[in-house]
Amino acid sequence: EAPATVSPTGRPSGAGPELREQDGEWLTTAQGNRLYDTDHSLKSGARGPVLLQDHHLREKITHFDHERIPERVVHARGAAAHGVFEGYGNAAEVTRAGFLKAGVETPVFVRFSTVLGSRGSADTVRDTRGFATKFYTDEGTFDLVGNNIPVFFIQDAIKFPDVIHAGKPQPDREIPQAQSAHDTFWDFVTLHTEATHHTLWNMSDRGLPRSFRMMEGFGIHTFRLVNAEGGTTLAKFHWKPKLGVHSLLWEEAQLLGGLDPDFHRRDLADAIEAGAFPQWELGIQTFPDTPDQTFEGIDLLDPTNLVPEELAPVQPIGLLTLNANPTNYFAETEQVAFHPGHLVPGIDVTDDPLLTGRLFSYLDTQISRLGGPNFAQIPINRTHAPVNDMLRDGMHQTAVHAGVAAYRPNSLDGGCPFLAGADDNPYVEAPVTVPEASKVREAPETFADHFTQPRRFWRSMSPVEREHIVAAYTFELGKCYEQAIKERGLQVLANIDPDLCAPVAAGLGLPAPEPTVPIEDVDPSPALSQLGDSWPPE
Numbered sequence: 001e002a003p004a005t006v007s008p009t010g011r012p013s014g015a016g017p018e019l020r021e022q023d024g025e026w027l028t029t030a031q032g033n034r035l036y037d038t039d040h041s042l043k044s045g046a047r048g049p050v051l052l053q054d055h056h057l058r059e060k061i062t063h064f065d066h067e068r069i070p071e072r073v074v075h076a077r078g079a080a081a082h083g084v085f086e087g088y089g090n091a092a093e094v095t096r097a098g099f100l101k102a103g104v105e106t107p108v109f110v111r112f113s114t115v116l117g118s119r120g121s122a123d124t125v126r127d128t129r130g131f132a133t134k135f136y137t138d139e140g141t142f143d144l145v146g147n148n149i150p151v152f153f154i155q156d157a158i159k160f161p162d163v164i165h166a167g168k169p170q171p172d173r174e175i176p177q178a179q180s181a182h183d184t185f186w187d188f189v190t191l192h193t194e195a196t197h198h199t200l201w202n203m204s205d206r207g208l209p210r211s212f213r214m215m216e217g218f219g220i221h222t223f224r225l226v227n228a229e230g231g232t233t234l235a236k237f238h239w240k241p242k243l244g245v246h247s248l249l250w251e252e253a254q255l256l257g258g259l260d261p262d263f264h265r266r267d268l269a270d271a272i273e274a275g276a277f278p279q280w281e282l283g284i285q286t287f288p289d290t291p292d293q294t295f296e297g298i299d300l301l302d303p304t305n306l307v308p309e310e311l312a313p314v315q316p317i318g319l320l321t322l323n324a325n326p327t328n329y330f331a332e333t334e335q336v337a338f339h340p341g342h343l344v345p346g347i348d349v350t351d352d353p354l355l356t357g358r359l360f361s362y363l364d365t366q367i368s369r370l371g372g373p374n375f376a377q378i379p380i381n382r383t384h385a386p387v388n389d390m391l392r393d394g395m396h397q398t399a400v401h402a403g404v405a406a407y408r409p410n411s412l413d414g415g416c417p418f419l420a421g422a423d424d425n426p427y428v429e430a431p432v433t434v435p436e437a438s439k440v441r442e443a444p445e446t447f448a449d450h451f452t453q454p455r456r457f458w459r460s461m462s463p464v465e466r467e468h469i470v471a472a473y474t475f476e477l478g479k480c481y482e483q484a485i486k487e488r489g490l491q492v493l494a495n496i497d498p499d500l501c502a503p504v505a506a507g508l509g510l511p512a513p514e515p516t517v518p519i520e521d522v523d524p525s526p527a528l529s530q531l532g533d534s535w536p537p538e
């Protein structure tokens with residue numbers, strides 16, 4: 001049997017987070033030398049100069065000087081919790097993923113975040129929320145790195161730096177912090193109209209969640225599931241909160257931003273500490289894996305589209321329970337590294353061009369954020385499956401690898417690992433046919449309709465939700481300095497629905513433009529409304 005890598009503390013890698021002992025009786029230096037004083041520098045006389053030879057002084061201050069690491073380039077502000085996921089077993093027909101089998105319990109770590117603000121920004125701003133889950137399965141780590149909004153701003157990862165440059169605080173004044181009320185944001189989303197759908201969700205109550213515990217989560221992209229016989233099914237992942245979906249009012253969000261900027265992280269930690277463990281069901285929408293990868297005319301490779309739940313119901317396949325707060329924010333919440341390419345047998349990617357770019361970006365950014373290529377050895381990032389990866393050396397290497405041959409096959413070390421055979425459950429990419437085509441830099445025609453799905457969303461809203469959306473656009477667009485951007489914003493709204501454009505135009509004191517696309521009818525999707533059939537209340 002291939003031996004597992006052993007960490008310096010003697011624990012096999014994959015044993016989960018370990019607490020670094022700080023249990024000595026004496027205060028010491030990092031080298032274990034006992035200290036008799038930590039409040040006074042070594043000096044030549046009580047009022048004389050401080051001596052450079054004071055190792056304790058230099059070690060203490062030098063370590064402090066390096067305590068901060070770069071924050072995430074996006075999703076910098078987050079809060080996280082440990083928990084457990086239990087599979088229901090009903091997904092076996094479509095995927096062979098072991099953690100989805102009936103009764104299998106898998107440890108998880110979930111990090112919620114805002115997207116645009118810095119690490120110290122407020123929780124209740126209008127923004128998308130990240131919902132990233134690390135499943136420490138027996139078959140390796142699976143990360144579901146999603147958001148609380150089921151569609152994304154852009155369709156191709158090559159635009160990600162652009163949309164983030166536009167959404168982050170403007171580079172001249174570094175304002176605003178973590179909200180969309182500024183010229184570059186509206187400049188981008190009105191010039192790149194594929195952003196219309198996501199922006200409309202942001203301007204709805206979904207942009208102001210009441211609590212992380214009351215948010216849906218979405219994998220957004222279409223994934224390819226593979227069953228034990230090799231059969232494939234296309235699928236989208238959903239998280240459904242047991243507490244239901246709830247939002248703050250804009251006024252509540254504003255007050256809380258001042259009274260308690262930590263509102264969401266406090267709410268999550270307090271609930272878990274009180275034993276009110278938040279729960280979500282994981283669900284899937286499934287679609288036949290046809291060569292054109294569309295469903296009911298919707299291109300499943302376009303991440304700005306969703307599939308209405310009325311057309312493809314969400315089938316629950318497991319239960320997530322968050323039941324423990326992190327012990328140390330930095331070690332766990334800050335150092336955790338998610339990656340959409342962390343997959344397990346039975347779950348594969350599709351050719352969604354946004355997803356493909358993500359597969360490159362996360363590892364690349366984490367090498368810089370977490371100081372080199374060995375961050376998989378940080379306790380929170382360690383897989384719970386045995387590791388024999390032949391990866392060696394590098395910054396912050398903490399494993400002491402024995403032997404001389406870090407390659408396979410080799411004839412020198414007993415540690416030469418086996419390659420998995422068909423019966424050993426290796427990760428095998430689904431052998432999907434790639435159509436013959438010439439190289440192009442262009443989007444497919446099926447990515448071109450930017451207004452039908454936003455119109456469906458708008459027309460699915462209850463009257464009070466519509467009022468909130470109108471107020472949000474009026475406020476946020478109203479903060480733009482450039483008149484031309486406001487006018488272009490109104491044009492986008494007219495193309496969604498003149499009924500949305502008219503009140504916003506009135507609020508901005510500008511004329512409402514005529515639509516430049518045909519305003520076709522769409523069937524509303526009640527599942528999109530937070531109030532749904534319960535509006536108006538009895």
Ligand code: HEM
Binds near residue numbers: 129
């Ligand atoms: C971080 C979601 C698109 C680059 C994150 C996080 C989430 C997320 C939830 C925070 C993870 C955490 O809590 O640590 C999404 C979703 C996307 C998307 C749902 C689209 C469907 C993209 C794209 C790129 C990208 C297209 C780049 C091409 C990054 C980077 C980070 C990040 C660089 C920081 C990662 C780190 O420092 O660990 N994303 N993202 N994302 N995302 Fe995305």
